[in-house]
Amino acid sequence: MSYKEPAPIPDVENPLDSMMSRFNAAIKILGLPDEMYDILKVPARQVIVGLPVTMDDGRIKVFEGYRVIHSTILGPGKGGVRLDPGVTLDEVRALAAWMTWKCAVVDIPYGGAKGGIACNPREMSAGEIERLMRAYTLGMLDIFGPDKDIPAPDMGTGPREMAWLMDEYSKAKGMTTHAVVTGKPLVLGGSLGRTEATGRGVTVSAISAMEKLKLNPYRATAAVQGFGNVGSNAALLLKERGVSIVGISDVSGAYYNDKGIDIEKAIEYRNQNNGILEGFDGAEPIPAEDLLFLPVDLLVPAAKEDVITKHNASKIQAKLIVEGANGPTSATADDIINDKGIMVVPDILANAGGVTVSYFEWVQNRMGYKWPLDRINRRSDRVMKDAFNNVYATSEKYNVNLRLAAYILAIDKVSSSYKFRGGYG
Ligand SMILES: NC(=O)C1=CN([C@@H]2O[C@H](COP(=O)(O)OP(=O)(O)OC[C@H]3O[C@@H](n4cnc5c(N)ncnc54)[C@H](OP(=O)(O)O)[C@@H]3O)[C@@H](O)[C@H]2O)C=CC1
Numbered sequence: 410m411s412y413k414e415p416a417p418i419p420d421v422e423n424p425l426d427s428m429m430s431r432f433n434a435a436i437k438i439l440g441l442p443d444e445m446y447d448i449l450k451v452p453a454r455q456v457i458v459g460l461p462v463t464m465d466d467g468r469i470k471v472f473e474g475y476r477v478i479h480s481t482i483l484g485p486g487k488g489g490v491r492l493d494p495g496v497t498l499d500e501v502r503a504l505a506a507w508m509t510w511k512c513a514v515v516d517i518p519y520g521g522a523k524g525g526i527a528c529n530p531r532e533m534s535a536g537e538i539e540r541l542m543r544a545y546t547l548g549m550l551d552i553f554g555p556d557k558d559i560p561a562p563d564m565g566t567g568p569r570e571m572a573w574l575m576d577e578y579s580k581a582k583g584m585t586t587h588a589v590v591t592g593k594p595l596v597l598g599g600s601l602g603r604t605e606a607t608g609r610g611v612t613v614s615a616i617s618a619m620e621k622l623k624l625n626p627y628r629a630t631a632a633v634q635g636f637g638n639v640g641s642n643a644a645l646l647l648k649e650r651g652v653s654i655v656g657i658s659d660v661s662g663a664y665y666n667d668k669g670i671d672i673e674k675a676i677e678y679r680n681q682n683n684g685i686l687e688g689f690d691g692a693e694p695i696p697a698e699d700l701l702f703l704p705v706d707l708l709v710p711a712a713k714e715d716v717i718t719k720h721n722a723s724k725i726q727a728k729l730i731v732e733g734a735n736g737p738t739s740a741t742a743d744d745i746i747n748d749k750g751i752m753v754v755p756d757i758l759a760n761a762g763g764v765t766v767s768y769f770e771w772v773q774n775r776m777g778y779k780w781p782l783d784r785i786n787r788r789s790d791r792v793m794k795d796a797f798n799n800v801y802a803t804s805e806k807y808n809v810n811l812r813l814a815a816y817i818l819a820i821d822k823v824s825s826s827y828k829f830r831g832g833y834g
């Protein structure tokens with residue numbers, strides 16, 4: 410048996426590099442053989458489709474769409490579809506691998522996948538987005554399927570886009586197929602609780618970590634970066650658990666109020682203001698990046714990748730970071746954060762509440778049955794709490810931080826499944 414040395418951490422901030430360097434470190438601690446490293450490193454499938462879409466002015470614009478299935482060893486591919494100008498194949502590859510590790514951490518029977526289309530949904534009409542989503546679905550017709558690969562919402566997508574995806578897939582297959590996608594509107598077989606699920610899981614993770622740090626939520630303050638699905642729901646639910654949210658932000662900037670922000674009011678304002686916080690008068694505008702450096706107990710990055718880097722990590726004052734976004738901390742910042750003694754609940758644990766309730770949605774679709782909200786919340790809270798405790802116990806066993814512990818737990822599970830299944834070509 411020979412072992413891989415962890416790759417040196419590159420100087421550039423790139424989600425794929427960040428994912429790979431943590432993966433390498435965990436592989437080394439587990440002492441896995443080279444062939445396992447090689448299997449888990451390379452995605453099982455990577456698909457790129459060209460998507461010609463008629464825009465409202467009659468022009469045809471061609472978009473590029475991606476779907477990467479990192480692994481199906483534990484079950485069908487699972488992961489969101491992102492609409493964002495910054496989408497690249499490398500980003501989707503990293504996000505797909507994170508889904509594999511995430512599903513393993515919360516112990517649900519899925520592999521990992523992710524999709525994305527490089528576009529700016531803010532500059533597109535609803536009709537243009539609909540045509541794009543339908544074209545993407547047709548492009549991925551042979552990839553998607555309730556037993557093959559099940560998409561869901563991510564940045565820039567929500568129930569509306571999932572409904573179009575389900576409709577296009579169902580028409581093409583000649584039968585209504587609810588279980589091909591999760592995060593759908595309720596009337597189309599969506600699950601109660603899915604919209605808030607990721608923010609709820611972030612909250613369960615934050616409260617669990619606060620218990621370990623002996624931080625009383627009723628005396629704690631927090632800043633939340635990103636005020637979309639994950640950030641706004643996390644802010645709301647943390648506030649319900651007693652935490653004072655003093656800072657929030659979105660692409661329009663950051664907003665601070667040391668007395669605590671009225672999150673319901675901020676959500677209402679955003680909903681009536683074209684989805685953004687610009688002009689919100691319940692807090693003072695502050696420079697966007699300063700949100701990360703506020704003197705708070707808890708920081709929740711819930712926007713995008715690589716916002717905490719070696720260039721700014723030393724300025725963070727929070728005692729606890731709970732990663733709502735995927736990959737918000739680049740690997741180059743890990744050591745700085747560790748040295749500062751900040752506890753980090755990593756993305757593949759902290760934001761797994763979304764895929765957990767997606768799993769419940771898929772189960773309900775397959776049963777042809779609906780569960781009440783209290784059952785969904787109770788079960789997802791238990792999944793998140795158990796996952797936190799397992800990761801925490803692994804960190805103690807190996808004497809590593811929670812991020813590395815989550816990778817160790819996940820990679821151990823995926824690699825032992827490979828060993829049992831065997832049968833390589
Ligand atoms: N939705 C889900 O269930 C899950 C999402 N995630 C991850 O959570 C993160 C957020 O996803 P989600 O909430 O769904 O996406 P949304 O599109 O709903 O929201 C993204 C939010 O981030 C804001 N934002 C974007 N760039 C910046 C920036 N530079 N600074 C501050 N805010 C910014 C956006 O602002 P604006 O609206 O003004 O553009 C918006 O408020 C992503 O990393 C995603 O992968 C993880 C697990 C599940």
Ligand SMILES: O=C(O)CCC(=O)C(=O)O
Pocket residue numbers: 487488489490511559560561562563591592735760761763764765767
């Ligand atoms: O709900 C899902 O299936 C996946 C959500 C997602 O993309 C994520 O957890 O990053």
